[in-house]
Amino acid sequence: MTYWMCDKCSFVIEAPKPPDPCPSCHIKCAFNDVTCYTPECGGIGSLDSRLVAQRVMKKEKPGKIMRFSDLVKGRNSEGKEKHIPSIELMKGQGKGGKDLVEVVVGREAPHPNTPEHYIVWIQLFGVLKDGHILDLGRAVFKPGVDKPVYSMEIDAAQFNHLFSFSYCNLHGVWEQHMEI
Template sequence: MLKDTIKSGDWKGEKHVPVIEYSREGDFVKVEVSVGKEIPHPNTPEHHIAWIELYFHPEGENFPIMVGRVAFTAHNDPLTEPRAVFYIKTNKKGKLYALSYCNIHGLWENEVTLE
């Protein structure tokens, strides 16, 4: 199963775990997802974050909605950084899930509750 291959952890001590930060701005929720906030992640052709995905699972719904995916195709410090901003038009509560992919260390996840 895929779930057995996805890793997680505390982003303050593990550079691969995506960090999810959000703020409400009128009718929208601004969500920033980044990898390597406390411990920078390498960004070289040999070792890099290839992509980040964001999902929103509204309270009371049966399944999450894919909000978006950002692929990082330039891997040469300091050209790019594994960070993406998404806007969700919702006033619902629920869970935000982020998934990131390191070309060496695989899939990593994190989640936060959207109040």
């Protein structure tokens, strides 16, 4: 199947051919192909969220250089309940009295878990008290098999902040942070 995006209102539709007129803005407009054709964009035949973001940026802020942070969604974005990586710190509950940090996507509302639409990975970073950033690891999930949960033991007293990112193959990268 092919995904089409209206160049006027950014409406996206999955259809064999672009509609005419656009079902959203109801005018005759050009539709751009935003289908993913390589494994890197989330799976061949799925929606390429990077292409969608690039086209939105080009339209809304012509000439602006796109940064990765422009693509990251957070607490105020639509769909946050299913996508935000929720960080929970359980002090003293790891092995040997260490602190346990658990990151879950879909704590409020479960996210789909099929090959067409799933959480691909979760990444965790810690900001040390001196400001240095520590990579606390990453989990990659198999659709339909794994639950999007990542946990590890840390010494929470070392850190000021924890940051986590999750990636949905259709809805992009999401961010959450926790002050310790």
